[in-house]
Amino acid sequence: MAAPFKIIVCGEGGQGAKSIAELIAAAAWTDGRHATCLPQFGVEKRGGLTSALTQVSDSPIPYPVFTTADLAVILSQRAVERVRAHVSPRTTVVVNSHLVKDVASLGAGPVFAIDGRAVAAEQLHDSRVFNIVMLGAMLRFLPQLSAGMYVTALDQRFDKHLAAHPDLRDTYRRALELGQELVAPYVAPAAPLPATDPARSRTVENARAVITRWPGRCKSCGLCLARCPVKCIAWDPQELGQTGEPAIKIDPAKCLGCTMCEQICPDFAVKVERK
């Protein structure tokens, strides 16, 4: 089993660090690989740093937390300190050069400075998609997925927004391409991951929400059971998760559609779409 590829993304709240990390994991899962994503927030209500730990692998990932990242993406100067504990000389670093001026003290491996904001503003006339440009730059370093998986992940994550603003779809796709073009002259494409069996899903619904779960992704950690406000999640001895322990099941008769289980799950094992 190859070791999971480990990524930390860190930036100011609102820069889209969590979205980048989640899109990588979602693309990997969509492509039939294994992935985890663990967001970490500060105690501040506003103006805090946001970071997320993501792993992708061809095999089940035992634990969502890790120490040393293969790739660190730093979106602001303040984020340098937050990622320090996850960086070693073997860590490749991608920085948002618009805000990050000095990472020498990290002692990291190769550093790539990308001004995603300038590219987004000047070539796409929308600086809000700077994080998608940064994601595009990251793709050169990540284990390769099947073509189009990141576009699919973008479509799924922003489906409601894209339904209201269909022109954004082309902007997102072009942002991904521009990011890749920025680093392509310097970095050979990463090796692909071998494919694994696509995860099976189970969907139930009630008047409030459509609830989909992927038993093969569930690591039986119990986080969602503890968080569910109406305790409608239970273990399902008929359906084993990726550790061989029972995965979860959800009682649609009681589910409020609050999405807390989706938000807390580090393994993308449940999705709740409110009606």
Ligand code: SF4
């Ligand atoms: S959506 Fe809310 S109520 Fe429904 S299972 Fe998840 S945490 Fe429980």
Ligand code: SF4
């Ligand atoms: S679905 Fe629940 S028990 Fe399974 S991995 Fe996610 S949080 Fe843990």
